[in-house]
Amino acid sequence: MDRFKVEVIAQTPNPQQTIYAAMHQDYAEGFVWDEQDRWPDEAESGALVIKHLLKGGRGHYGPLEHPQIVLNCGWFPHSTMQQIRTHRVGVSFDVQSFRYTGSRITDAAKGLKSVEEVFYLRPAGFYSDRQGKRYEYTQAQRQEDLEWCATACRRYQARIQQGFSEEHARGLVPFDVRQHWVLSANVRSLMHLLDLRWKADAQLEAQKLCEHIWPHFKAWTPEIAQWYEENRLKKARLAP
Numbered sequence: 001m002d003r004f005k006v007e008v009i010a011q012t013p014n015p016q017q018t019i020y021a022a023m024h025q026d027y028a029e030g031f032v033w034d035e036q037d038r039w040p041d042e043a044e045s046g047a048l049v050i051k052h053l054l055k056g057g058r059g060h061y062g063p064l065e066h067p068q069i070v071l072n073c074g075w076f077p078h079s080t081m082q083q084i085r086t087h088r089v090g091v092s093f094d095v096q097s098f099r100y101t102g103s104r105i106t107d108a109a110k111g112l113k114s115v116e117e118v119f120y121l122r123p124a125g126f127y128s129d130r131q132g133k134r135y136e137y138t139q140a141q142r143q144e145d146l147e148w149c150a151t152a153c154r155r156y157q158a159r160i161q162q163g164f165s166e167e168h169a170r171g172l173v174p175f176d177v178r179q180h181w182v183l184s185a186n187v188r189s190l191m192h193l194l195d196l197r198w199k200a201d202a203q204l205e206a207q208k209l210c211e212h213i214w215p216h217f218k219a220w221t222p223e224i225a226q227w228y229e230e231n232r233l234k235k236a237r238l239a240p
Contacts, residue, residue: 046223
């Protein structure tokens with residue numbers, strides 16, 4: 001959907017083995033670092049984490065907080081950023097500021113960038129509100145809204161040329177200007193985020209963010225991700 005994008009900046013290597021080591025230290029008599037040559041491999045560590053921490057609703061999530069993944073999320077609407085930051089337990093953000101990054105709005109006013117590269121509008125189609133009432137967003141209505149965004153870009157440009165500060169002029173642009181951010185999360189907080197924002201009743205764009213995050217989580221912690229997919233994914237369970 002759209003031009004949304006999520007890429008990995010950095011991640012803890014051997015995350016499932018890291019979780020195993022933390023779990024093992026909880027009950028090991030010795031110093032687990034000295035036992036590295038006897039640690040199970042990454043896949044087996046994942047299986048042991050599931051068996052002892054997750055399976056059967058044990059919910060002992062503390063050791064899952066050690067491995068970190070850092071993601072770059074791009075071209076999402078500002079409203080999605082707000083939705084994601086609402087649930088920031090264990091998650092950190094650095095978000096593109098519209099005080100310093102307004103040149104793309106003036107570029108759209110000059111025709112150097114397309115309006116859709118700067119602002120997000122939902123595709124034409126059928127939607128429903130929170131009460132379940134269905135409505136149609138027509139292509140004609142969408143084109144009217146694109147023209148409104150273009151007008152706002154020109155108004156923003158005019159105010160900047162008149163000497164207004166960026167933080168003052170940005171109040172004139174539509175709410176869903178596109179925004180990039182860096183997000184870091186541990187395994188537990190990432191599952192928490194997916195629990196809350198990949199539910200069927202979550203807002204569409206937040207679901208799309210989770211959809212783009214998911215392949216990276218699956219590649220990073222395959223055994224844990226498989227357990228999550230089978231037991232929690234889109235089941236709207238209470239987040240850990």
